[in-house]
Amino acid sequence: METLLSKLGLHRSELRAWAFYDWANSAMVTTIVTAIFPIYYSSVAGANLGATAATFRFGISTTIGLAIIALSAPVLGAIADHAGIKKRMLGAFLGVGVAAVAFMYLIQQGDWLLGSVLFILANIGANGSFIFYDSLLPHVARPDEMDRVSTAGYALGYIGGGVLLALNLAWIQKPAWFGLPSGPELSPSQATLPTRLAFVSVAAWWLLFSIPLFRNVREPVPVRWSGGRSGGGLTAARPPRESLIAATSLRLRETFRGLRCYKQATLMLLAFLIYNDGIGTIIRMAAIYGTEIGIGKSALIGSILLVQFVGVPFAFLFGALAGRIGTRGSIFIGLAVYAGVSILGYFMTRAWHFLLLAVLVGMVQGGTQALSRSLFASMIPRHRSAEFFSFFAVVEKFAGIFGPALFSLAIAATGSSRNAILSVILFFLAGGTLLYFVNVNEGRQLARSAEAASSCSATPGSPPISPRNCCG
Numbered sequence: 001m002e003t004l005l006s007k008l009g010l011h012r013s014e015l016r017a018w019a020f021y022d023w024a025n026s027a028m029v030t031t032i033v034t035a036i037f038p039i040y041y042s043s044v045a046g047a048n049l050g051a052t053a054a055t056f057r058f059g060i061s062t063t064i065g066l067a068i069i070a071l072s073a074p075v076l077g078a079i080a081d082h083a084g085i086k087k088r089m090l091g092a093f094l095g096v097g098v099a100a101v102a103f104m105y106l107i108q109q110g111d112w113l114l115g116s117v118l119f120i121l122a123n124i125g126a127n128g129s130f131i132f133y134d135s136l137l138p139h140v141a142r143p144d145e146m147d148r149v150s151t152a153g154y155a156l157g158y159i160g161g162g163v164l165l166a167l168n169l170a171w172i173q174k175p176a177w178f179g180l181p182s183g184p185e186l187s188p189s190q191a192t193l194p195t196r197l198a199f200v201s202v203a204a205w206w207l208l209f210s211i212p213l214f215r216n217v218r219e220p221v222p223v224r225w226s227g228g229r230s231g232g233g234l235t236a237a238r239p240p241r242e243s244l245i246a247a248t249s250l251r252l253r254e255t256f257r258g259l260r261c262y263k264q265a266t267l268m269l270l271a272f273l274i275y276n277d278g279i280g281t282i283i284r285m286a287a288i289y290g291t292e293i294g295i296g297k298s299a300l301i302g303s304i305l306l307v308q309f310v311g312v313p314f315a316f317l318f319g320a321l322a323g324r325i326g327t328r329g330s331i332f333i334g335l336a337v338y339a340g341v342s343i344l345g346y347f348m349t350r351a352w353h354f355l356l357l358a359v360l361v362g363m364v365q366g367g368t369q370a371l372s373r374s375l376f377a378s379m380i381p382r383h384r385s386a387e388f389f390s391f392f393a394v395v396e397k398f399a400g401i402f403g404p405a406l407f408s409l410a411i412a413a414t415g416s417s418r419n420a421i422l423s424v425i426l427f428f429l430a431g432g433t434l435l436y437f438v439n440v441n442e443g444r445q446l447a448r449s450a451e452a453a454s455s456c457s458a459t460p461g462s463p464p465i466s467p468r469n470c471c472g
């Protein structure tokens with residue numbers, strides 16, 4: 001068992017605790033963001049709006065929630081690093097998200113405004129917690145463990161989200177099996193009870209399986225910038241509270257300056273921002289789009305459940321493919337499949353069409369996102385990975401904003417969600433084009449040179465190093 005856990009990257013309690021948060025929060029992503037809540041929003045909360053209007057409001061709600069967290073993420077991340085409160089910040093956003101999801105139980109027919117507000121808060125809570133969750137990885141895993149631990153978290157997320165979604169689907173489709181109201185003559189409140197209980201189950205699951213992280217993962221020692229005429233640097237110390245604002249501002253300025261030294265990594269970030277926006281749009285808008293064009297609820301949720309379990313083996317298969325044809329080439333294959341999904345989605349009319357698209361998405365979703373992360377990691381110096389991955393996390397949040405916004409605008413301009421789903425191809429074409437111009441070898445060589453440069457290495461007794469002094 002110890003050997004197996006070691007191969008999976010889960011051989012220490014803090015590693016298992018960290019990875020289990022992926023298991024915890026993925027229930028929110030699958031049930032609330034992707035599968036059940038979008039359908040409930042369209043058919044119940046927005047029942048008085050009409051299908052297209054409900055889809056439009058859902059897209060705007062998604063955009064608002066992600067925009068708020070994306071704009072605030074750099075400042076919040078810098079504060080957490082400087083003050084040493086990553087776990088407390090994670091807990092605060094977790095609390096907001098869990099409360100919002102739990103209160104979704106109150107949403108009844110026509111309550112689209114309440115549904116929108118709670119969905120916005122749930123997105124803020126979940127995506128805010130992801131920032132601080134990701135930032136803990138370099139502190140719980142050694143450099144040689146990070147790939148395995150990160151992959152294990154990704155796999156646990158697929159499984160955890162899929163398990164709870166399967167349970168939710170069971171009591172929504174067969175409520176009598178669980179002692180819930182069933183039959184043709186139910187009141188609106190009784191008819192929606194199984195779905196509303198699914199929302200409560202997500203809140204409980206998310207909270208319960210977050211406990212190991214707070215118990216077994218220690219708060220990292222804060223690292224802050226120290227300023228001065230000769231240049232700022234990194235020191236491990238707990239700063240006075242009155243210096244927090246100034247230190248946070250300095251940290252943000254220095255991080256932005258540092259990006260100029262790594263042009264290929266920055267170009268990769270921009271490409272990822274664009275094509276991941278397309279991926280996020282398909283994930284977030286698929287269920288409500290399927291509802292609008294008449295795909296049955298069982299087929300929609302069952303197909304999304306299938307994605308969770310198809311994604312686990314194909315994520316590992318994409319890793320093997322990258323070893324044969326290269327990381328960037330493997331990502332191109334994933335983007336090509338996603339473009340095909342958008343085209344097929346335009347012509348989709350039947351439940352089996354949606355099932356086929358779900359399988360295609362499951363085949364490439366995990367692999368494309370995992371390889372994007374590893375490609376970026378290979379083009380940044382290891383001793384500054386946390387700093388750069390904070391920007392990677394911010395880009396992920398922004399990547400959920402523009403797609404739903406464009407989707408909603410396309411609906412408003414054309415009056416058709418089919419045209420909107422076709423417009424998502426633009427993200428894959430533009431992002432893939434930028435990725436084509438990323439010089440991976442140059443980016444990797446610069447990162448390795450920065451690591452090797454003795455003048456840019458933090459050694460005991462040496463002056464602190466700042467991005468304004470050198471690329472390391």
